[in-house]
Amino acid sequence: MNTPPHDAIPPxxxxxxxxxxxxxxxxxxxxxxxxxxAIGVWTLRLxxxxxxxLVVLSLIAWxxxxxxxxxxxxxxxxxxxxxxxxxSVYALAKIAIVPSWRYRVHRWEVGDDVIYTRVGWISRAxxxxxxxxxQTVDHTQGWLERIxxxxxxxxxxxxxxxxxxxxxxxxxEARRLSEELAVRAGTLRDDAT
Amino acid sequence: MDREHGQHEPDPDRSxxxxxxxxxxxxxxxxxxxxxxxxxxxxxxxxxxxxxxxPASEPGPGTAPRAPQGRPPHPGHHVPxxxxxxxxxxxxxxxxxxxxxxEDSGGAHAPVVGFGEESAHQLSPRSMVVGPxxxxxxxxxxxxxxxxxxxxxxxxxxxxxxxxVALLIGGLVTWKTFRYEVGEERxxxxxxxxxxxxxTIPLERVRGVDVTSTLLHRMLGVAVVRxxxxxxxxxxxxxxxxDAVSAEEAERLRRVLLHRKAVLTERGTPQGQGVREERxxxxxxxxxxxxxxxxxxxxxxxxxxxxxxxLPAGAVPTAAQDTDGADDxxxxxxxxxxxxxxxxxxxGYLLTPFVVLATLFGMVQQSAGEMATDFFVDWVxxxxxAFLVLFGTxxxxxxxxxxxxxxxxxxALTHWGFSLRDRDGSLVAERGLFTRRSVxxxxxxxxxxxxxxxxxxxxxxxxxxxxxxTGLGDAATRAVLxxxxxxxxVEPVVxxxxxxxxxxxxxxxxxxxxxxxxxxVLPFAGVAAAAAVLxxxxxxxxxxxxxxxxxxxxxxxxxxxxxxxxxxxxSVRSGSLSRSQATVERSAxxxxxxxxxxxQRRSSLADLQxxxxxxxxxxxxxxASLDESVDFAARITPEMVRPFLATDEDGxxxxxxRA
Numbered sequence: 142m143n144t145p146p147h148d149a150i151p152p153x154x155x156x157x158x159x160x161x162x163x164x165x166x167x168x169x170x171x172x173x174x175x176x177x178x179a180i181g182v183w184t185l186r187l188x189x190x191x192x193x194x195l196v197v198l199s200l201i202a203w204x205x206x207x208x209x210x211x212x213x214x215x216x217x218x219x220x221x222x223x224x225x226x227x228x229s230v231y232a233l234a235k236i237a238i239v240p241s242w243r244y245r246v247h248r249w250e251v252g253d254d255v256i257y258t259r260v261g262w263i264s265r266a267x268x269x270x271x272x273x274x275x276q277t278v279d280h281t282q283g284w285l286e287r288i289x290x291x292x293x294x295x296x297x298x299x300x301x302x303x304x305x306x307x308x309x310x311x312x313x314e315a316r317r318l319s320e321e322l323a324v325r326a327g328t329l330r331d332d333a334t
Numbered sequence: 335m336d337r338e339h340g341q342h343e344p345d346p347d348r349s350x351x352x353x354x355x356x357x358x359x360x361x362x363x364x365x366x367x368x369x370x371x372x373x374x375x376x377x378x379x380x381x382x383x384x385x386x387x388x389p390a391s392e393p394g395p396g397t398a399p400r401a402p403q404g405r406p407p408h409p410g411h412h413v414p415x416x417x418x419x420x421x422x423x424x425x426x427x428x429x430x431x432x433x434x435x436x437e438d439s440g441g442a443h444a445p446v447v448g449f450g451e452e453s454a455h456q457l458s459p460r461s462m463v464v465g466p467x468x469x470x471x472x473x474x475x476x477x478x479x480x481x482x483x484x485x486x487x488x489x490x491x492x493x494x495x496x497x498x499v500a501l502l503i504g505g506l507v508t509w510k511t512f513r514y515e516v517g518e519e520r521x522x523x524x525x526x527x528x529x530x531x532x533x534t535i536p537l538e539r540v541r542g543v544d545v546t547s548t549l550l551h552r553m554l555g556v557a558v559v560r561x562x563x564x565x566x567x568x569x570x571x572x573x574x575x576x577d578a579v580s581a582e583e584a585e586r587l588r589r590v591l592l593h594r595k596a597v598l599t600e601r602g603t604p605q606g607q608g609v610r611e612e613r614x615x616x617x618x619x620x621x622x623x624x625x626x627x628x629x630x631x632x633x634x635x636x637x638x639x640x641x642x643x644x645l646p647a648g649a650v651p652t653a654a655q656d657t658d659g660a661d662d663x664x665x666x667x668x669x670x671x672x673x674x675x676x677x678x679x680x681x682g683y684l685l686t687p688f689v690v691l692a693t694l695f696g697m698v699q700q701s702a703g704e705m706a707t708d709f710f711v712d713w714v715x716x717x718x719x720a721f722l723v724l725f726g727t728x729x730x731x732x733x734x735x736x737x738x739x740x741x742x743x744x745x746a747l748t749h750w751g752f753s754l755r756d757r758d759g760s761l762v763a764e765r766g767l768f769t770r771r772s773v774x775x776x777x778x779x780x781x782x783x784x785x786x787x788x789x790x791x792x793x794x795x796x797x798x799x800x801x802x803x804t805g806l807g808d809a810a811t812r813a814v815l816x817x818x819x820x821x822x823x824v825e826p827v828v829x830x831x832x833x834x835x836x837x838x839x840x841x842x843x844x845x846x847x848x849x850x851x852x853x854x855v856l857p858f859a860g861v862a863a864a865a866a867v868l869x870x871x872x873x874x875x876x877x878x879x880x881x882x883x884x885x886x887x888x889x890x891x892x893x894x895x896x897x898x899x900x901x902x903x904x905s906v907r908s909g910s911l912s913r914s915q916a917t918v919e920r921s922a923x924x925x926x927x928x929x930x931x932x933x934q935r936r937s938s939l940a941d942l943q944x945x946x947x948x949x950x951x952x953x954x955x956x957x958a959s960l961d962e963s964v965d966f967a968a969r970i971t972p973e974m975v976r977p978f979l980a981t982d983e984d985g986x987x988x989x990x991x992r993a
Contacts, residue, residue: 165965166965166979167964168975250978253977254973264929266928266929267926267927274947298945300948302927302943302950303924303925303945
């Protein structure tokens, strides 16, 4: 479903003066959240990654514990089982916390001429990408994303550092947005560097 | 360049697809004779019907072997001295060079040919040799080692021989199948025998033309031309590379491409009389010598500017770059002799003796293998101890003393005759003694510049200059605009060639200092502590020293942090061991990114990255105050940032929603 800007800041303060010459200003968070189903995607993605790592670690632990390799100190081989266990605890915690945390951080907004995004969870990044500098707009959907009917929108500029990715958009919205951006970029475009 | 066309013009059989063969030796200068535009592959098998076929006619395939034979004398005699001769390719003999010169004047009238239609060119036939030799060179050591280890057994020898032959054939095939064509609006490069490829680069998208020639290239009078194109997608730096055309052709291409491009983009430079003042350093001259005749071709084949100035015949043999009447060559800089000394301040160059030693050692070990090692060990164990110590100290001392010398020498080799010129709306930087490289950067594509220095250079107030250019791969070497020199001399050049950033840099908050210190000290302190616990004394000592050294490093890193805006340009600075201050035009800013880690959040710092569609893609003001940096960005690009600024009340609840 399309996520309305349910927690949107009312656009009343549309042209806020920068807090003066005091040399201090704040960015407000972007207006819109990504689709709530993105949490599912992130969770599953983390889960799959964790399962894969766990299998690898278990194999290693098993090998270290049972294979007759002399060079592994006893202390290590006896406690090798702790490795996968510790990892599962870590992974479970991460799976429980990260997706919803991320959901709270991830926001986006397409202003008149600028795409404004905020991503991250522990660390965050705020990014401003002017629409007239867009070079490509990619709309991608992995299989996992297809299941949840969300999509990733990637906008690229002439600078790799200026590429912005919005994950977990509702797929309909993403498609609409990518078309709109492509059109706008086309009309606004100058040299784009 | 007309010259070229002119030259071919008269030739009746120029149409023959075949000319290829005979041309081999001679055409170099010609930059490839004109192949019928249409037929890349058609040209293949023909024996020469070509114009100036040298008397000795070889069968097609014969060429490859023969070319190499022709060559050896080449490198032998001349390197720089006889530019003209060499450029023509020596075997050519019969009047070819003359025809060049003669044609030169004649050429001016004939340009029309090239104008509307395209004509395909081949690479210089000498590229057939250069390519394989270059490939061989990288394989040389392994092959030699293999041969030595294998005891020169006949199988190996045969295999090696076959390999060499294969390379030569590869070279031949490449040459035979490679065609490029400069049209009105695009350049087209076709190549490949089995898998043919055709790359078309619209001339408006040409961002620069580089001409590089290694010593080998210059011995053969050829050069590599790389056509930098604005790639459609990010990171796609594919461009056109013409691996070895004759030096003249290289020069011609550069002019034609940039000129046409300028015309296409309606930026034709006003018909200024060339300033062409500077005497080049001897070096520059000499190098260009190869290109001399080529450059004299002045006008593009289209002859557009040919009318502007019939070139003085006298100009021909001298520096190519000056002869064109249509451009406006201004020399911003030529390397003063004393500047080579700054090489001694460059850490990279200071380490050269060690690198050389290591390489030598590696080579000895690879080729002589255990014998040398055994010998060395033997010698060490039997020699007198006191003598050994003395020997060791002396050699280390000598090495250390020699470091600056080596540094200066190797620095001089790469920066010899550095010159920066302004021509046709482009900056042309040229340098190098053996490998002469000339980089053309279109000014329109230059978004700013970087000033670079290291602590040693800072003690002498020296600084290097690099351009921030859109779509330039390998910028570390290619965007160098000036060698390291005193800031007082560099800045005026920047001001003339680009525009200097004038303004103070804002210091970053105190918290940034702590972060820098933690970064530079903590890891080593941690290692030292761990080593102390584990009782590894030497490691603890070393790490401890490094941790102590980290203090001044951290402080210096903090002191170099800064960002500023002078109304037109944005500048950010960071780094200590290699400090860089990047300055870009306001209009080049194509976005902003703030990143904030958990630790930065506690002291409300953030890294602000200025996104630029050029250079590294982004330049970061590390550990700036988040609030101040937002204001900074809002001052520079209000239209981009202001809509997203928080008014006072929601600025507060930002934290709430961050949860």
